[in-house]
Amino acid sequence: MKINTLLLFTAGLLLTSCFKDPNFPDNPVLKSMNLSYKEIGGLQEDDSLIISLDFQDGDGDLGFDASDESHISSPFNEFAFFSYNTNTQRKTVFALDTLTSASDSDLALVENMITVSDRAIPELDTLPPYDFPYTCNNWQEVNITAGNTVLKEDTVYYQKNPRYNNIYVNFFLENSGGEFEEFFWEYLQKPQCNIAYHGRFPIINEVGRETASEGIITYRIPNKGWESTFGNKRFKVRVTILDRAGNYSNAITSEPVTLDDIKIN
Structure with a gap:
């Protein structure tokens, strides 16, 4: 990826x-x-x-x-991303460097990454809006691929890893x-x-x-x-x-x- x-x-x-x-x-x-x-x-x-x-x-x-490489990988990765399962209403935090394209569960995390449009979901309506200054700290455009397959190309919610x-x-x-x-x-x-x-x-x-x-x-x-x-x-x-x-x-x-x-x- x-x-x-x-x-x-x-x-x-x-x-x-x-x-x-x-x-x-x-x-x-x-x-x-x-x-x-x-x-x-x-x-x-x-x-x-x-x-x-x-x-x-x-x-x-x-x-x-x-x-x-281990000093930029988890737990020192730059960003934490969030996935939301609409069936279980479960929110999962993850780092991209911990995932593998061979794992169906990992692919599902990427495909279900929380996007700006997901703020319309009642369970996610407390997320910050896509406005300044949150566009600097919480929303990021991503283009995540596995091989030639685009898994996620959208504006997604993230948090900076302290x-x-x-x-x-x-x-x-x-x-x-x-x-x-x-x-x-x-x-x-x-x-x-x-x-x-x-x-x-x-x-x-x-x-x-x-x-x-x-x-x-x-x-x-x-x-x-x-x-x-x-x-x-x-x-x-x-x-x-x-x-x-x-x-x-x-x-x-x-x-x-x-x-x-x-x-x-």
């Missing part, structure tokens, strides 16, 4: 760490965060917000290997009343869907040789629109990471800053 999926943006990342045998917890821990802003100013290159995270991890299972990414970056922008409201990059140019700045950082310890580790994860977010979008407004950044076992770190939030406050040469 194959599927035409959405494009994924991956932010640049640098990583340094040292390896010890202290008694760190298995859940990753973020100790501190530093923000800096590198302004390039040209039309060809992006300016960059740089997030540096001081971390500790007791069992060393942080990061993904981009060349390892274990696909291992770093989550949320922004909060100060409003005219001095309060900080969450700012969503993905909704900036309604009704166009933009990227969010969650992503994946590379593996720290070799799989099978995990050991306690600590160091600095440096996550670089390039964008030509930092100045035009944020200007001199104050903003905050909240970051969470997770390991391959699905354990989340603590969430860490920066102090309010402006781009000028953190600009570097």
Whole structure:
């Protein structure tokens, strides 16, 4: 089976760490965060917000290997899809990479994937409408085939798998009343869907040789629109990471800053 999926943006990342045998917890821990802003100013290159995270991890299972097929397969698949059996009124969640075209039951899951038109079914009428911003997060056009046979070509309901990414970056922008409201990059140019700045950082310890580790994860977010979008407004950044076992770190939030406050040469 194959599927035409959405494009994924991956932010640049640098990583340094040292390896010890202290008694760190298995859940990753973020100790501190530093923000800096590198302004390039040209039309060809992006300016960059740089997030540096001081971390500790007791069992060393942080990061993904981009060349390892198992690191993009379940349970690290990008999307979860849903099938609905009208006879049993049973809703089933599944990942495409777990299915086989030789299985009748798997083929039935694909053929019965929930589509926009299925919202007319009473049991499914609470699904989000096919409107912005749900068109960015919950509805996707698919073309799924097995050999030369088209199994599903429609707009189907999906949810993003939180274990696909291992770093989550949320922004909060100060409003005219001095309060900080969450700012969503993905909704900036309604009704166009933009990227969010969650992503994946590379593996720290070799799989099978995990050991306690600590160091600095440096996550670089390039964008030509930092100045035009944020200007001199104050903003905050909240970051969470997770390991391959699905354990989340603590969430860490920066102090309010402006781009000028953190600009570097």
